Amino acid sequence: MTEELVSRRDVLKTLSMGAVAGSVLQVIPLHAAEYAHALIEAERANKAVGYVAKFFPPHQYRTLRMLCETILPADAECGGAIEAGAPEFIDLLTSENSEYQLKLGGGLMWLDDACADRYGGTYLECAPQQQKEILDLIAYRKNASIDESLRPGVEFFSLLRNLTSDGFFTSKIGIEYVGYLGNTFLMDFPGCPPVPGL
Amino acid sequence: MPNLNARRTVYDVCIIGSGAGGGTAAKVLTEGGLNVVMLEAGPRLNPEKDFKEHVWPYELAHRGADIGARGRLQLNNEFMAPNGFWDIEGEPYTTAPGSTFRWFRSRIEGGRTNHWGRIALRFGPADFKARSTDGMGDDWPITYEELAPYYDKVESFIGVFGTKENVPNSPDGVFMPPPKPRCTETIVKQACDSLNITCIPSRLAILTKPLNGRPACHYCAQCGRGCISAANFSSSQVMIPMAQATGRFTLIANAMAREIVADKSGKAEAVSYIDKPTRSERRVYAKAFVVAASACESARLLLNSRSASFPDGMANSSGMVGRYLMDSVGSSLAGYFPQLEKVPAHNHDGVGGMHMYMPWWRFGRKNDFLRGYHIEFGGGRHMPGVGMCDWVCAEHEGYGTGLKQKCRSSYGTIIGFSGRGEMIPNEKSYCDLDPSVVDRWGIPVLRFHWGWGENELKMAKDMQETFRSIIESAGGTVLGGPIRAGQTAAISEGGTIIHEMGTVRMGNDAKTSALNSNCQAHDVKNVFVADAAPFVTNPDKNPTLSIMALSWRTSEYLLDQARKGEL
Numbered sequence: 143m144t145e146e147l148v149s150r151r152d153v154l155k156t157l158s159m160g161a162v163a164g165s166v167l168q169v170i171p172l173h174a175a176e177y178a179h180a181l182i183e184a185e186r187a188n189k190a191v192g193y194v195a196k197f198f199p200p201h202q203y204r205t206l207r208m209l210c211e212t213i214l215p216a217d218a219e220c221g222g223a224i225e226a227g228a229p230e231f232i233d234l235l236t237s238e239n240s241e242y243q244l245k246l247g248g249g250l251m252w253l254d255d256a257c258a259d260r261y262g263g264t265y266l267e268c269a270p271q272q273q274k275e276i277l278d279l280i281a282y283r284k285n286a287s288i289d290e291s292l293r294p295g296v297e298f299f300s301l302l303r304n305l306t307s308d309g310f311f312t313s314k315i316g317i318e319y320v321g322y323l324g325n326t327f328l329m330d331f332p333g334c335p336p337v338p339g340l
Numbered sequence: 341m342p343n344l345n346a347r348r349t350v351y352d353v354c355i356i357g358s359g360a361g362g363g364t365a366a367k368v369l370t371e372g373g374l375n376v377v378m379l380e381a382g383p384r385l386n387p388e389k390d391f392k393e394h395v396w397p398y399e400l401a402h403r404g405a406d407i408g409a410r411g412r413l414q415l416n417n418e419f420m421a422p423n424g425f426w427d428i429e430g431e432p433y434t435t436a437p438g439s440t441f442r443w444f445r446s447r448i449e450g451g452r453t454n455h456w457g458r459i460a461l462r463f464g465p466a467d468f469k470a471r472s473t474d475g476m477g478d479d480w481p482i483t484y485e486e487l488a489p490y491y492d493k494v495e496s497f498i499g500v501f502g503t504k505e506n507v508p509n510s511p512d513g514v515f516m517p518p519p520k521p522r523c524t525e526t527i528v529k530q531a532c533d534s535l536n537i538t539c540i541p542s543r544l545a546i547l548t549k550p551l552n553g554r555p556a557c558h559y560c561a562q563c564g565r566g567c568i569s570a571a572n573f574s575s576s577q578v579m580i581p582m583a584q585a586t587g588r589f590t591l592i593a594n595a596m597a598r599e600i601v602a603d604k605s606g607k608a609e610a611v612s613y614i615d616k617p618t619r620s621e622r623r624v625y626a627k628a629f630v631v632a633a634s635a636c637e638s639a640r641l642l643l644n645s646r647s648a649s650f651p652d653g654m655a656n657s658s659g660m661v662g663r664y665l666m667d668s669v670g671s672s673l674a675g676y677f678p679q680l681e682k683v684p685a686h687n688h689d690g691v692g693g694m695h696m697y698m699p700w701w702r703f704g705r706k707n708d709f710l711r712g713y714h715i716e717f718g719g720g721r722h723m724p725g726v727g728m729c730d731w732v733c734a735e736h737e738g739y740g741t742g743l744k745q746k747c748r749s750s751y752g753t754i755i756g757f758s759g760r761g762e763m764i765p766n767e768k769s770y771c772d773l774d775p776s777v778v779d780r781w782g783i784p785v786l787r788f789h790w791g792w793g794e795n796e797l798k799m800a801k802d803m804q805e806t807f808r809s810i811i812e813s814a815g816g817t818v819l820g821g822p823i824r825a826g827q828t829a830a831i832s833e834g835g836t837i838i839h840e841m842g843t844v845r846m847g848n849d850a851k852t853s854a855l856n857s858n859c860q861a862h863d864v865k866n867v868f869v870a871d872a873a874p875f876v877t878n879p880d881k882n883p884t885l886s887i888m889a890l891s892w893r894t895s896e897y898l899l900d901q902a903r904k905g906e907l
Binding site: 217 | 405726
């Protein structure tokens with residue numbers, strides 16, 4: 143079994159069995175471990191909240207969650223887009239906005255189609271390396287000017303990235319992450335603190 | 341059948357509109373002993389319930405983006421005080437072919453003063469003498485010196501912070517101490533000093549000391565959401581309670597004025613209005629009428645007040661009602677300032693608005709356009725909100741931990757600049773009644789005609805050059821394109837600065853103006869206008885303070901007339 147062929151099912155199965163010697167987890171590289179971490183987060187949050195998507199069908203919503211977490215992942219400092227509630231926020235707005243329905247709903251289908259053409263499976267069925275490969279193509283405008291067929295993906299990803307950022311940076315963890323210290327009551331406003339060079 | 345007419349209540353004064361002008365008139369007239377009724381097209385305001393002060397974005401399902409993201413990057417986002425919209429369902433307006441104009445209306449007690457920027461600038465002496473100064477537009481029938489005592493009264497009553505600076509044609513007022521500058525303002529001030537651009541503490545209607553039972557600001561930067569403690573000025577929380585305290589004030593909410601009805605002698609005797617909840621038409625009678633529905637809405641009401649005596653609308657024998665519509669010239673540019681990445685996390689909130697601004701600093705010099713503009717600016721470590729990372733996402737692209745960190749390091753590093761300049765009134769810009777469209781209440785709607793003049797375009801270009809030079813000399817990088825949604829060119833779309841003025845202008849000549857020097861209709865002596873409709877010019881100073889000063893003056897004149905038995 144090569145690392146590219148490690149599927150989501152394999153990862154979950156392995157995780158559920160625990161770190162058994164010789165399991166598939168021991169042979170997958172670091173980026174797959176990150177992927178696994180995101181998956182655990184996703185599954186955990188799914189169970190805890192029991193959120194039923196308003197607009198996206200289950201498969202699309204699972205894909206959306208994965209993408210959100212990949213755009214702004216959990217790291218050593220704080221949680222990621224899923225913990226921040228970005229997928230629910232995006233689903234709510236999309237359920238009320240026909241332009242988003244077209245761009246995000248259609249975009250997710252485009253992504254699965256593109257993955258099927260290239261790798262023979264949906265985005266979620268792709269190996270982490272394959273997922274990274276397609277995202278690296280649609281995450282940059284310049285790729286669409288080289289390969290026009292990528293443009294729908296680039297447009298989709300650009301909107302999703304903006305909305306994921308909205309969801310993350312308006313969350314409690316996102317606000318703490320940037321270090322915003324206001325929204326409080328002060329008797330007097332102290333002004334700019336001493337900063338060398340200002 | 342009882343004779344309803346015989347028992348009908350006749351108030352001394354009926355005020356239409358509860359915003360800056362209407363609220364001021366209500367306070368002055370009731371305190372002067374008159375019995376006043378006010379019509380407001382929207383509901384009463386309940387700050388405790390209606391304001392979202394101190395709410396975090398994550399406490400709202402839409403995080404501030406509002407339903408379907410309609411408030412994303414818009415002025416009327418979910419947090420703002422209940423202040424109306426660019427579009428109100430069932431109450432349309434139209435634009436003539438070739439014109440673009442947007443009209444922000446508020447239908448609630450207090451009107452747009454619930455959300456306004458609190459920028460409280462006096463007009464200057466030259467602003468009242470436009471034609472005498474440069475031959476364009478017209479002179480006002482009053483001088484700065486005549487209005488100055490009323491500026492004093494308004495500032496003393498509402499509370500305005502600022503500093504005495506002696507800037508030519510940007511008069512000082514009665515000021516409370518200003519708040520200390522934020523880091524962003526320190527940076528910009530240094531750059532302005534090096535460019536010889538005047539940068540001084542701003543002048544905002546926000547208390548920095550307690551006044552008349554209102555507490556001082558607590559520095560949460562959320563004035564636009566409405567202030568539950570009324571530390572900033574709104575008509576609903578500062579003017580109307582004073583009127584109510586007299587016991588001589590009646591506010592009829594959800595009352596959409598349809599027309600002012602004249603008696604056989606040509607005097608106004610009633611306002612016919614729609615009671616929105618019952619969709620029924622009612623009348624309220626008074627001896628005098630103060631129209632303060634906002635410039636365009638006041639023009640609409642007068643144009644709709646047609647009768648045999650007034651076939652073209654009330655107070656409109658001159659044909660001037662709706663004419664000389666003005667908005668401020670707006671232009672915006674933002675910059676990224678790398679030195680702000682090094683600023684440690686701190687509370688940057690301050691008041692809801694800028695602590696510093698640039699008054700017009702080239703007054704009296706030779707410029708390649710007439711009149712002038714002031715500069716507003718803001719940015720830094722404000723409460724994160726939707727759209728905050730759009731520019732990082734667009735510039736940095738990609739995804740993952742790198743993007744997350746880039747958003748954080750870029751947080752608070754943007755400063756946006758906006759110019760607010762004087763528009764010279766022109767023949768192309770006016771509103772009239774659309775001959776074929778009515779609103780859901782059956783009232784004919786306004787149709788807007790709009791065109792900027794050459795002078796305004798030159799001014800907007802100058803603004804862009806100035807912003808660029810400030811950004812660059814402060815060590816920043818210009819971010820591509822104007823930052824405000826809907827703004828595609830260097831100059832703002834007509835109406836979008838929300839400074840409509842001049843549609844029922846005052847003047848000494850009844851042939852070229854609708855109102856006399858007391859904002860009293862030339863044609864109908866018991867009709868007054870008390871919003872920005874009487875303004876003859878639109879200086880680069882935001883209109884609200886002048887609306888209140890002029891309304892106060894008009895109200896004192898009306899009181900004097902009442903005492904003399906002239907009503």
